[in-house]
Amino acid sequence: MYSAENKIIDAHWPRYTENSTIDKEKRLKLCYLKYKFEGTINDNKPILNLIFSHATGMNKSIWKYYIKRLKKLAFMKDDYPFVIGSMITVDHVQHGDSGVLNKDNLGTEFNWTDGARDVIKVVMEERSNDDAFKKGNNILIGHSFGGFLSVYAAFLEPLLFQDIITIEPVIYGRHSDPSAAPPPEGYKTMGNSGLLSALARGIKDEFDSKEEAVEWLRRTSFFSPFESELLEYFISDEVIQRPDGKWTTKISKEQHLTCYKGYDSSVPMGMSSVQFIKNRVLHVVGGSATWNPPETTNFLIKNLENSDRIIVPNGTHTVPEEQPDDVLKIIKSRLTETGFSLQEPIALTAKPKL
């Protein structure tokens, strides 16, 4: 009942800094996979389109685990107060298939707000070509770096998005709290904290055989604790052979680190944006996660006007990949809530008088 189509569009242009690309005028590409509901939607339930954004180093296929299960809701649509129209999984510019297409044009800097502009570009593209998409409501779902993108996209274009589910978003840094001036003790950036070098030691992008690459991803990499079915989807979309015969990941080590390094310039912008966001936001937190400073969750709940928080017991920072069933349950329940709220007659907005 859902068709699947690989799409390639131009990424947002211009990028945020001169060093974002090698050639300033050349357009980066954005690859995404669109699953589109092909049945007839003849009831009055709201149509929801889901746009998924992966974390640093991952790719669109980590969401396949979710897509497979969410597709089934189409057969049970009487049980739910919504219909899923399209589901879109994006490979962000240096990741997955986009990373392969862009490899000769990616620069040494990546400001994450460009990722938010790319998400907006995808939605605008779909709206201009797909009537069903135009009628639908857009729900952004993003993890970690992808959680940042989802929130910042709502800051940039609030009317495009009817709900945001942000899972362990990286959008708060103790050292970059704009309300704390001068910087508190321990002020540091990812660049000078030693974290980037530690990450660099854990990343590998050259292998002699496919088996070696797969084994490394499965057993040694940051990704090894992922739920096994989900991990296999990720790996099968990530390992490719280079022209010289060697095997590699679609994201290069250099671009993987460039994306991490974007933290320093991006997180303060994210922190400063949240006070202006009035969209509905669900903030999903891993109960045992330590990647984000512990203040993150209160900061978001306090500053996002219309937000809720839900904690996944025992969840780590990669909870959507390690405990996908728990996160899927949360997503389904949030979509149900969103479906009901969109079915309510629109309140007669009291137009403010001058």
Place this chain on the structure above:
Amino acid sequence: MYSAENKIIDAHWPRYTENSTIDKEKRLKLCYLKYKFEGTINDNKPILNLIFSHATGMNKSIWKYYIKRLKKLAFMKDDYPFVIGSMITVDHVQHGDSGVLNKDNLGTEFNWTDGARDVIKVVMEERSNDDAFKKGNNILIGHSFGGFLSVYAAFLEPLLFQDIITIEPVIYGRHSDPSAAPPPEGYKTMGNSGLLSALARGIKDEFDSKEEAVEWLRRTSFFSPFESELLEYFISDEVIQRPDGKWTTKISKEQHLTCYKGYDSSVPMGMSSVQFIKNRVLHVVGGSATWNPPETTNFLIKNLENSDRIIVPNGTHTVPEEQPDDVLKIIKSRLTETGFSLQEPIALTAKPKL
């Protein structure tokens, strides 16, 4: 040597709030006048394109005084280290010709950041259709509300703009300083300060004859202190006859106040954005101006990384309309400086190492 062309394009979509328009899907229009250099540019001087944004209640034609004099520089190009490619004067969505086209679709709210998106839309439109524009460097020049737009446009798309001249920009409010929490004493919005009602009493948009309208604008309105040639350009682009025979200003009183009222939602966003702007900004201040809180100027100089300030002696908040020769002199001198800096060989950017 310069052609003049009236252009109409779709304004940025989506707008910032549901109440920005009556029909959410309908596109607002944006009218602008483009003066394009038609001679051959065969030296190696940088081409500068100037994009002018007017203040609340004004229209594109207040810049005619400037355009007329800046055009003459084309005959004296040996004296200047730049060539002016195009000059664009915009009627923002509720103003001038745009206001007339949009009158049945404008809503009850206007967030000024939409004006910044519209400026970006104009530049992107010109870049896609005009090769000379593509090669040029874009200089934003904006007054008051238009000064806000120019600064915020640089926050949204830093690489599109090579210089910003912001004259008495409204981008700081004592009551909305995000670093001061809780709000300091005297916390108030334009809506509750009484200022909006006072402004409402000073605005009129219905007249029995053309002469009555012109006389009111010339002698009674906020605009009466404008330099006389400049005032006549403004008036001749502003007074029109309605289908019912009455005469009116192109901006309606309601939309004039809606734009003022946008202050409350927009200024905090502007204040929060400036810390991230690395573009060159020249901040022109009226030496006797009282519209902005006196802290505005220090706030901008401190927070805009690459900014300069210049004070016009005896200037009020409407200094570009009251003392246009003084402001013109500042603009010419800044363009000269920009021309020289763009002629310098581009420094070999040290690409940051991971």
